[in-house]
Amino acid sequence: MSDPKFWIALSDVPDIGPVTAKKLLAIYKKPEAVFKAPYKELANIHGIGPAKAKNIKGYSEWGKIDAQLKKLDATGIKIVTFSNKDYPETLKNIEDAPIVLYIKGTIQKEDRYAVAIVGSRKYSPYGKLAAEKLSSELSSMGFTIVSGMARGIDTLAHTAAINSGGRSIAVLGSGIDVPYPPENRGLMEKLAASGYVISEFPPGTPPERENFPKRNRIISGLSLGVLVVEATADSGSLITASCALEQGKEVFAVPGNINSANSKGTNDLIKKGAKLVQSAEDVIEELAPVLKGYIRAREKANIELSVEEKRLCDIMTAEPKHVDVLSRESKMPAQKVLGILLSLELNGIAKQAEGKKFFLA
Numbered sequence: 001m002s003d004p005k006f007w008i009a010l011s012d013v014p015d016i017g018p019v020t021a022k023k024l025l026a027i028y029k030k031p032e033a034v035f036k037a038p039y040k041e042l043a044n045i046h047g048i049g050p051a052k053a054k055n056i057k058g059y060s061e062w063g064k065i066d067a068q069l070k071k072l073d074a075t076g077i078k079i080v081t082f083s084n085k086d087y088p089e090t091l092k093n094i095e096d097a098p099i100v101l102y103i104k105g106t107i108q109k110e111d112r113y114a115v116a117i118v119g120s121r122k123y124s125p126y127g128k129l130a131a132e133k134l135s136s137e138l139s140s141m142g143f144t145i146v147s148g149m150a151r152g153i154d155t156l157a158h159t160a161a162i163n164s165g166g167r168s169i170a171v172l173g174s175g176i177d178v179p180y181p182p183e184n185r186g187l188m189e190k191l192a193a194s195g196y197v198i199s200e201f202p203p204g205t206p207p208e209r210e211n212f213p214k215r216n217r218i219i220s221g222l223s224l225g226v227l228v229v230e231a232t233a234d235s236g237s238l239i240t241a242s243c244a245l246e247q248g249k250e251v252f253a254v255p256g257n258i259n260s261a262n263s264k265g266t267n268d269l270i271k272k273g274a275k276l277v278q279s280a281e282d283v284i285e286e287l288a289p290v291l292k293g294y295i296r297a298r299e300k301a302n303i304e305l306s307v308e309e310k311r312l313c314d315i316m317t318a319e320p321k322h323v324d325v326l327s328r329e330s331k332m333p334a335q336k337v338l339g340i341l342l343s344l345e346l347n348g349i350a351k352q353a354e355g356k357k358f359f360l361a
Contacts, residue, residue, distance in 0.1 A: 004100075005065045006031035007081040008202065011100045012065070014055045018096045022082065023047060025099070035059065071203050077176050078103045090114065091221040094247050098200035098218070102176050104188075105196025111167065113291070114144040115283060116219050116244075118237040119153025119229035120262050127230035127262060130254045131156040134227065137280035139166030141339030144195065146171065146223045148215065149188065151181055153229045153237075158191060167195040171219045173211035175199060180207035198222075216240040217247070224287050225250030227277060231265030238265050241274070250286055252277045280335075284342060291346055305349075308332065308340055313360065316350065320357035 010021050010031040021031075027045065028034045034042075034056060042053035072079060080086050082099040089112045091097050117135050119127060135145050135157040145161035147154040149170035161168040170191045172180065176199050179185040191197050200218065201211060216239045220226050226244040228251070231237040241251045253274040256263025270276050275286045284291075305313065308330075315321075315329045323341070327334040341358050344350035351361045 002030045002032060002081070002083065004079045004081060005062070005069060006035065007079070007100050008065050008068065009059060009062070010034060011098065011200075012061060012202075013052075013059050015052050016055065018098050020047060020052070021099045022097075025082070031099075068202055068204075071177070072102070075177055075203070076104065077203065080107070088112070088222055090223065091218060094217065094221040096217060097221060100200065102199045102202065103196050104176050105192040107196055108167070110142070111144045111169065111195075111222070112224075113142060114146050114169065114223045115287075116146040116223040116226040116240065117153070117157035117229060118147055118219065118226065118231075118240050119157075120231055120235055120237065121150055121152035121154075122262070123152045123156070123230050124257075124260065124262055126256065127153060127254075128156055131229045132160040134229070134254070134277065134280055134283075135160035136164045137335055138283060139164040139168075140333075140335055141280060141284070141342060142166075144169060146219055148173070148212070148219055148240075149180075149184055149191070149197075150212075151184075155184060155187065157229075158187060162190050162194050169195050169222060170197045171215050171222070172197060172199040172201070172207075173215045174207035175201050175203040175205035177203045178206060212236060213239050217243040220244040220247055220249055223249060224290055225252055225283065227252040227254070227283065228266050228269060228274075229254045230256060230262045231269075232261050233264045233268065235265045238269070241269060250275065250290075252283055252286070254278075281338065284338075291342075306340075308336075309344060309349075312337065312340055312344065313349065316358060316360045318359055320353040320359045323356045323358065326358065 024034045039053050039057050042048055043050045080101045080103050086107050115138050131153045139145055139161040144167040145157055146169045147157045158168045168191055174180045179188045188197055219240050220243040226241050228237045228241055244251050251274040253266040253269040254277050256266050311330050323334055327337045350358050352358050
C-alpha cells in the first residue's frame with residue numbers, strides 16, 4: 001500500500017489537478033513512482049510538459065505533510081485515497097474526483113443511495129417546511145442525505161435526516177478541523193456520528209470563498225441526484241445543479257412562489273427541464289432506473305430480508321393492495337412502508353400496480 005504522504009504530496013503539487021494526477025497514476029500506478037520518475041520522462045508526457053514536470057521534481061513541502069499527518073492522527077481524521085476500497089463509489093466515477101479525501105465518520109456502501117439537498121442560506125418558512133419534509137421522507141426511505149453544511153437549507157436538510165434516524169454527509173469548503181459556519185460545530189459532530197464529514201482540503205484550510213464552488217462537484221458526485229429547495233437566480237446551489245448535469249446526475253427542484261426571489265432559481269431549473277418535486281415519491285420515481293441498475297449489479301442470489309420486509313411480505317399477496325391498507329395491516333407509517341416497498345421492488349420481490357398498489361412478484 002502506498003504511503004499516504006505521497007498521495008497528499010501529489011494532490012498538493014502546483015498546477016497538478018485531479019484529472020492530471022489520475023493520468024499520472026494511470027502511467028506510474030503509485031504516487032511515489034511519479035516523484036521518482038525522471039524529469040525528461042515526465043516532461044514528454046502529453047498534458048504534463050516542462051512546467052508541470054518541474055513542479056513535480058521540485059516539490060519540497062514534505063515537512064508540512066509530515067506535520068499534517070501527525071495532526072490527522074491526533075484529531076481522528078482519516079485519509080481516503082483514490083485507490084482505497086473505502087473511496088465513495090459514486091464520487092469515484094466523476095472525471096475530476098479528488099485523489100485524496102479527508103473524512104471524519106464512517107463511509108458505508110449504502111451511502112451510494114444518496115440524494116443531495118441544497119438551497120438558499122436565507123430561507124422562507126415555505127423553504128424550511130419543504131427542506132425538512134423532503135429530507136425526512138427520503139431519509140426514512142433509506143436514502144443518505146448529502147449537503148454542504150452551510151447556513152439555511154443545508155443545515156435544515158442535515159438536521160432533518162439525523163432526526164429521522166438516517167445518515168447524512170456534509171461536504172466542507174474548508175479543512176475538517178475548521179468547521180464552517182462555526183455555529184455548526186455541534187452539527188458536524190452529529191454528522192460524523194451518523195454519517196460522515198468530508199473535505200478535499202487539508203487540515204487548517206480556511207473557508208475561503210473560492211473553495212465553495214469547487215466543493216459543489218463533490219456534493220453532486222456523492223449523490224444520485226441533486227434536489228434544490230430554494231434558490232435565488234445567482235445562488236451557489238445552481239452551481240451544484242450544473243455539476244450534477246455535467247456528471248450525468250438527475251436534477252430536481254421544488255416549485256416556489258412566482259413573486260419570491262428565493263424561488264427564481266428553482267422555477268428556472270424546472271423551466272429548463274429539472275424534475276418538479278412535491279414529495280419524496282417524485283424523486284424515487286425519477287431515480288428508479290438508476291436504482292434498479294445498482295441492484296442488478298449486485299449479487300442477488302441470497303437476499304436477506306429485514307424483519308419489517310418479512311412482515312410486509314407476509315401481508316402481501318398476488319392481488320394488489322393499496323399502500324394505505326399495507327400500512328394499516330403492518331402497523332407501520334405509510335411513508336416507511338413506501339420505502340420498504342421500494343427496496344422489495346428493486347430486489348424483484350414486489351411489483352407496483354397503478355394507484356400505489358403493490359403485490360408479490
